[in-house]
Every structure is written in structure tokens, then in C-alpha cells.
Amino acid sequence: MKICVLPGDGIGPEIMAEAVRVLRALDLKAEMEEGLLGGCAVDATGTPYPEATQKLAREADAVLLGAVGGPKWDGLPREQRPERGLLGIRKDLNLFANLRPAILYPELANASSLKPEVVAGLDILIVRELTGDIYFGQPRGIETREVDGTQQRVGWNTMIYAEYEIRRILKVAFEAAQKRGKKLCSVDKMNVLECTQLWRDIAEEVAKDYPDVELSHMLVDNAAMQLVRAPKQFDVMVTGNMFGDILSDEASMLTGSIGMLPSASLDANNKGLYEPSHGSAPDIAGKGVANPLATILSAAMMLRYTFNQEEAALRIENAVKKVLAQGLRTGDIHEPGTKKVGTREMGDAVIAAL
Amino acid sequence: MKICVLPGDGIGPEIMAEAVRVLRALDLKAEMEEGLLGGCAVDATGTPYPEATQKLAREADAVLLGAVGGPKWDGLPREQRPERGLLGIRKDLNLFANLRPAILYPELANASSLKPEVVAGLDILIVRELTGDIYFGQPRGIETREVDGTQQRVGWNTMIYAEYEIRRILKVAFEAAQKRGKKLCSVDKMNVLECTQLWRDIAEEVAKDYPDVELSHMLVDNAAMQLVRAPKQFDVMVTGNMFGDILSDEASMLTGSIGMLPSASLDANNKGLYEPSHGSAPDIAGKGVANPLATILSAAMMLRYTFNQEEAALRIENAVKKVLAQGLRTGDIHEPGTKKVGTREMGDAVIAAL
Ligand SMILES: CC(C)[C@H](C(=O)O)[C@@H](O)C(=O)O
Ligand SMILES: CC(C)[C@H](C(=O)O)[C@@H](O)C(=O)O
Numbered sequence: 225m226k227i228c229v230l231p232g233d234g235i236g237p238e239i240m241a242e243a244v245r246v247l248r249a250l251d252l253k254a255e256m257e258e259g260l261l262g263g264c265a266v267d268a269t270g271t272p273y274p275e276a277t278q279k280l281a282r283e284a285d286a287v288l289l290g291a292v293g294g295p296k297w298d299g300l301p302r303e304q305r306p307e308r309g310l311l312g313i314r315k316d317l318n319l320f321a322n323l324r325p326a327i328l329y330p331e332l333a334n335a336s337s338l339k340p341e342v343v344a345g346l347d348i349l350i351v352r353e354l355t356g357d358i359y360f361g362q363p364r365g366i367e368t369r370e371v372d373g374t375q376q377r378v379g380w381n382t383m384i385y386a387e388y389e390i391r392r393i394l395k396v397a398f399e400a401a402q403k404r405g406k407k408l409c410s411v412d413k414m415n416v417l418e419c420t421q422l423w424r425d426i427a428e429e430v431a432k433d434y435p436d437v438e439l440s441h442m443l444v445d446n447a448a449m450q451l452v453r454a455p456k457q458f459d460v461m462v463t464g465n466m467f468g469d470i471l472s473d474e475a476s477m478l479t480g481s482i483g484m485l486p487s488a489s490l491d492a493n494n495k496g497l498y499e500p501s502h503g504s505a506p507d508i509a510g511k512g513v514a515n516p517l518a519t520i521l522s523a524a525m526m527l528r529y530t531f532n533q534e535e536a537a538l539r540i541e542n543a544v545k546k547v548l549a550q551g552l553r554t555g556d557i558h559e560p561g562t563k564k565v566g567t568r569e570m571g572d573a574v575i576a577a578l
Numbered sequence: 579m580k581i582c583v584l585p586g587d588g589i590g591p592e593i594m595a596e597a598v599r600v601l602r603a604l605d606l607k608a609e610m611e612e613g614l615l616g617g618c619a620v621d622a623t624g625t626p627y628p629e630a631t632q633k634l635a636r637e638a639d640a641v642l643l644g645a646v647g648g649p650k651w652d653g654l655p656r657e658q659r660p661e662r663g664l665l666g667i668r669k670d671l672n673l674f675a676n677l678r679p680a681i682l683y684p685e686l687a688n689a690s691s692l693k694p695e696v697v698a699g700l701d702i703l704i705v706r707e708l709t710g711d712i713y714f715g716q717p718r719g720i721e722t723r724e725v726d727g728t729q730q731r732v733g734w735n736t737m738i739y740a741e742y743e744i745r746r747i748l749k750v751a752f753e754a755a756q757k758r759g760k761k762l763c764s765v766d767k768m769n770v771l772e773c774t775q776l777w778r779d780i781a782e783e784v785a786k787d788y789p790d791v792e793l794s795h796m797l798v799d800n801a802a803m804q805l806v807r808a809p810k811q812f813d814v815m816v817t818g819n820m821f822g823d824i825l826s827d828e829a830s831m832l833t834g835s836i837g838m839l840p841s842a843s844l845d846a847n848n849k850g851l852y853e854p855s856h857g858s859a860p861d862i863a864g865k866g867v868a869n870p871l872a873t874i875l876s877a878a879m880m881l882r883y884t885f886n887q888e889e890a891a892l893r894i895e896n897a898v899k900k901v902l903a904q905g906l907r908t909g910d911i912h913e914p915g916t917k918k919v920g921t922r923e924m925g926d927a928v929i930a931a932l
Pocket of ligand 2 (some may be wrong): 415416445664665781823
């Protein structure tokens with residue numbers, strides 16, 4: 225088990241320290257090596273995904289990532305911004321399948337901005353394509369050219385998908401649905417975008433291989449509404465990179481406790497990058513108050529998907545449930561009647577509960 | 579006052595009938611002529627935006643639209659689908675500025691899936707660019723070509739904005755913000771898309787002409803989250819056609835009463851198309867139960883924006899508030915303790931309250 229550990233920026237190092245301690249406590253004989261990604265990598269090497277990290281990440285079986293980015297690097301030129309490191313490692317490792325659960329823990333039902341009856345028991349899995357679409361499509365750019373007789377700047381990007389890209393992400397989604405509630409909702413904008421018309425056509429074709437899964441289609445604008453109106457109608461949702469970026473964040477926020485949500489980004493052989501769904505939270509970085517649970521749960525996902533260690537994954541997940549039941553809360557999910565703890569204490573509690 | 583009336587499909591004719599009655603009750607000396615748009619136009623002429631409608635719409639000062647579309651026309655080839663009529667008339671009339679208020683009426687606070695304290699008093703205006711972006715960008719299509727050594731289908735679209743398009747919609751948004759809470763949030767995905775980097779740059783430039791408006795920027799994924807988490811942080815939001823499609827529908831649904839929400843789509847001279855934010859609801863069409871208030875409120879927006887008749891607009895809006903206060907509700911917003919009425923009765927009540 226070779227794990228590349230990338231703490232990243234902001235609260236990244238603090239939350240990662242706890243995830244690493246949890247993994248060590250499991251005594252898994254994992255080899256863990258640390259590297260730089262994002263703003264910290266820019267500071268040290270001038271580039272957000274330096275060669276040393278590339279080597280480490282390519283040779284590892286899995287990558288565990290904290291979070292990247294922060295206002296400190298906002299003014300840098302495009303190619304040096306921390307998020308280019310994230311996009312770079314996704315593309316480099318061919319991590320095309322992003323799995324983002326949106327789960328509401330019963331103990332945290334109050335944290336949601338939605339009414340309890342609308343979100344109680346929420347358990348959605350969003351499958352987002354992660355290495356294609358308008359994120360990577362060419363051509364793209366900004367240039368000055370003649371428009372209607374005057375010189376103007378024009379900015380453009382290309383939304384593009386080839387058949388094989390759509391097919392492989394749909395397979396991942398159908399297989400995930402088979403292991404869950406057997407309902408898959410594919411999200412597109414086929415009434416306007418040819419690119420997503422192809423997506424819908426291929427979804428219909430792939431569906432023939434999964435007769436036990438009920439496939440439905442939804443337009444992206446309607447999906448954004450239905451997530452607010454009645455999110456529990458969904459089991460697994462699958463969509464492209466751009467729509468998935470928006471909808472997976474919207475779905476996470478339905479829980480009100482994004483500090484609890486892990487994610488996995490997988491290649492075709494279940495090599496994966498695992499990271500919390502939340503960001504680097506520069507405002508609370510270094511204070512020891514960040515919630516490490518999403519990172520700890522990301523480590524559990526890693527054990528499940530890359531290392532096939534279902535039992536160890538469940539041990540972590542159950543330990544997390546236990547500390548929630550004990551009433552321990554970091555600041556982001558704290559409410560009256562529960563005990564407010566820091567990052568380190570939360571890590572301690574999970575280790576004790578293992 | 580020349581008004582082109584396009585009832586459209588599904589519940590369109592029923593709700594439009596009430597809006598027209600309300601306008602007539604105001605005795606405005608408006609000339610109203612009816613035309614076909616959408617599925618009904620396809621049925622009658624083979625095309626969703628027929629020439630007769632084009633003529634009518636071009637010659638009118640304003641267009642009042644019901645709703646278009648329905649499963650009946652889903653199987654038709656792309657160019658004949660009802661929504662092509664909608665895209666066609668927007669482009670033809672150069673209606674680049676789509677204004678979509680998301681307002682929660684105090685009487686309907688319960689209808690929201692969000693907690694009352696999160697949405698009470700919600701009043702957001704979303705300004706969506708409507709004639710550019712990936713909706714109309716070229717090149718686009720689906721073709722079979724060689725990819726990695728095999729023949730595959732590939733689908734693509736082009737997200738593109740020229741400077742003048744971004745500038746004019748931002749001006750509309752800044753001016754709207756000046757008349758409201760003086761806060762404008764511009765939504766983009768500048769960390770990934772060059773097209774929206776240009777958007778952000780130009781927003782900064784235009785902001786110099788509106789020193790009294792506080793401009794902020796938000797990434798689209800974060801905006802989708804913030805709308806769920808704390809929607810009242812927003813006053814006016816402005817964004818491109820694609821992101822606006824998604825965010826404006828999400829924002830409408832926060833109110834839980836999309837049957838109440840009007841919209842306006844304006845050109846540079848305040849000629850406009852006015853339509854409810856909801857769809858054609860084929861499932862309840864012809865039953866006389868649809869909510870006509872969004873269409874009636876769209877007529878009010880028309881009086882305000884195109885005809886500069888603020889007083890008449892307010893008369894309609896106040897009449898609507900009055901019928902809500904009287905406890906009258908169509909099925910979509912009905913709850914125990916209120917009186918359920920049909921489309922026609924609701925229209926009668928508004929006219930009586932004028
Ligand atoms: C940081 C950014 C490039 C990234 C994305 O848009 O994919 C992030 O929002 C995410 O969802 O992981
Ligand atoms: C029907 C469709 C083409 C349209 C759009 O995407 O613009 C609709 O969703 C809207 O928002 O008015």
C-alpha cells in the first residue's frame with residue numbers, strides 16, 4: 225500500500241495530520257510519502273504540480289489530498305494558480321470518475337438550511353466526469369479580434385466529449401447504482417447542447433447492459449431545482465464535469481455539513497485521489513479548529529475503493545458515527561447541547577472509537 | 579401599446595387568458611394580437627417560430643408569453659422542438675437581458691423546502707445574459723471521427739462571449755442594483771474558463787462607472803452552494819446564459835412557489851418578452867387548476883419595463899398581494915387553512931382586487 229499524501233494549503237495540513245494518524249492507528253502497513261500540491265508547491269518550486277509530486281503520485285497506489293488554494297495565490301498568472309495543480313493531477317493520473325456522496329448524518333440534521341422532513345436520511349451519490357468537458361476542451365482562450373467592425377476582446381472555451389469518455393463514466397455510475405438503490409439519473413442539457421445530446425444518446429445505449437438499474441434523464445436546470453425541492457428523489461446522479469461541479473456542490477450544501485463529506489476520484493483501475501469536498505478555508509487555517517472528518521472519511525473511501533479493504537473502511541466510518549453520537553463537534557457543525565472540540569481532539573476521539 | 583400575445587402550450591392558454599383579462603380590466607388601450615409559438619406552432623405550421631409570429635413579434639412593443647413545450651413534441655428533430663421557438667424569438671428580438679426575480683411572499687413562506695428563517699423575506703434579482711454563451715456559440719455539433727485510433731462520435735459546443743455582450747448585460751445589472759440594494763454579485767468560473775475570466779475582467783471595468791454599487795465575484799459552484807446556505811446574502815446576481823439558466827431555476831425553487839415568479843427578457847430599448855418562470859406543466863393542462871399569477875405578474879413587469887407605467891404595474895402587484903392575503907390559493911401553493919381556487923377564479927379575484 226503506497227499512499228501519496230498531499231496536505232496542500234490552508235487547513236489542509238491540520239486535517240491531513242488527523243487522517244494520517246487514523247490510518248496509522250489501523251496498523252495497515254501503509255507506506256505514506258508526503259508531497260507538495262497547490263499554493264505551497266508554488267511557493268516552494270514555482271509550479272502547483274511539481275515534478276517531484278508527479279513522480280510520487282504516479283508511483284503511488286492512491287493519493288490522499290487535503291485542500292488547495294487561498295487568496296495569497298489569487299493574483300498569480302493562470303498557470304501558477306493552486307487549482308491548476310488539482311486539474312493537473314486529475315488529468316495526469318486519468319482520474320475520470322469523481323464520486324461525491326451527499327449524506328446527511330442524523331445527528332447533524334439541524335445543520336441543514338432545509339426543513340428536516342425534506343433532507344432527513346438524505347443519501348445521494350453524485351458521479352461527476354472529471355477529465356473532460358469544457359474543463360479541458362480545446363480551443364480556448366481570450367483574444368482581441370474584429371467584432372461588428374470594432375476591435376474587441378473575445379473569450380471562448382470548448383465543451384467536448386468523445387463517446388469513450390461518456391461511456392466509461394456511465395458504466396461507473398450504473399455500477400454504483402447497482403450497489404445502491406438501483407436508480408440512476410443522468411443530467412444533461414440536451415435541448416440546447418449537442419454535446420449533451422450525445423451524452424443522453426450514449427446513456428440510453430449503456431443502459432441496455434444494466435437492465436436492473438432504472439435510468440432517468442433530467443435537464444440541468446431542472447436538476448438544480450429538484451435538488452432543492454425534493455432531494456430524496458435521487459439515488460445516483462451522473463453528469464459531465466461542468467454540470468457536476470455545480471450540482472455536486474449544491475447537493476453537498478443541502479446537508480449543511482460539508483465538513484463531513486469525502487470524495488473519490490478514480491481511474492479505470494481504481495487508483496484514486498481522495499479529498500474532502502470542502503475547500504482550504506484560509507480564514508480558519510492554523511487555528512486547530514477545522515473539521516478533519518471529511519478527510520478521515522476520504523481515507524476510508526481510499527481503503528474501500530483502491531485497497532479493497534471494506535472492513536477497515538467501515539471501522540473508520542463507524543468510528544466517525546460514534547464520535548458524532550458522543551456529541552463531539554468541531555465549530556462548523558457545533559450546536560447547543562453538543563461539545564465543541566478542535567481538530568486534534570476530534571482526531572483523538574476517532575482513534576479512540578476505532 | 580402593441581402587445582403580441584403568445585399563449586403557447588400546456589397550461590399556457592389558460593394562464594394567458596387570465597393575464598389578458600387583467601390587462602383589459604386596466605383599460606390601458608392596449609392592442610393585443612395573438613400568435614403561435616412552440617409546440618402549437620409546430621402543429622399548425624411545422625415550425626416552432628413561424629413567420630407570422632416573427633412579424634407580429636417584431637412589430638409589437640412587447641411580447642407576453644405563456645409557456646412552451648411538452649412530451650408530445652419530444653421526439654421531433656432538434657429544429658422543430660418547441661424550445662427552439664423560444665431560443666429563436668429571444669435571438670431574433672435581441673432580448674439579451676433576462677431579469678428573474680426570486681421573491682418569497684410572506685404568505686407563502688411555508689411552501690419553501692428551506693427553513694423559514696433562511697428564506698423569509700427573500701428578494702433576489704437574477705440578471706441572466708440570454709442571447710450569447712454556449713447557447714448560440716459556433717462551432718457545435720455531433721460527428722463521427724477518429725479518436726485514439728477508433729471511429730467515435732464526438733459532441734461539442736462553444737462557450738463564447740464578446741466584450742460588447744458582457745458589457746451591456748453588466749450595465750443592465752449595475753443599473754438594476756442601483757435601484758435596489760446596491761449590491762451586485764457577478765458569477766463566473768474564472769479559475770477554469772477563459773471565457774469567464776474575460777467576464778470577470780470586464781465586470782471590474784464596468785464597475786468603475788457605478789461607484790455606488792458594491793461589486794463582488796463568486797465562482798458558480800460556490801454560488802450554487804450559497805443560494806442553498808444563505809440566499810438572503812444576495813441582492814442582484816449577474817451571470818452568463820448557461821450558468822444563469824441553472825442558478826435562476828435554483829433560486830426560484832428556494833421560494834417553493836415558482837408559480838408566482840415572473841420574468842422579463844429585454845433588448846437595448848426595453849422592448850421585452852415577458853413570461854412566467856415556470857414551464858408548460860402538461861400534466862395539469864386543460865384542467866383549469868394552473869396558477870395564473872406568474873403570468874399576471876409578468877404582465878405587470880411588462881407595464882413597468884416596456885411601457886413605463888409604474889402605477890399600473892403596482893396596481894397589478896398589489897392586487898396579487900391582496901388575493902394572497904385573502905387566502906386564495908391555486909393547487910400548487912395550497913395549504914390547510916387557505917381556500918383552493920382554480921385558474922379562472924384566481925383571475926377573477928385579481929381583477930376584483932385591482
Ligand atoms: C478548484 C476547481 C478547479 C475545482 C473544479 O472546478 O473542479 C473545484 O471546484 C472542485 O470541484 O474540485
Ligand atoms: C427551454 C430552454 C431552452 C430554456 C433555456 O434553457 O433557456 C429554459 O430552460 C429557460 O430557462 O427559459
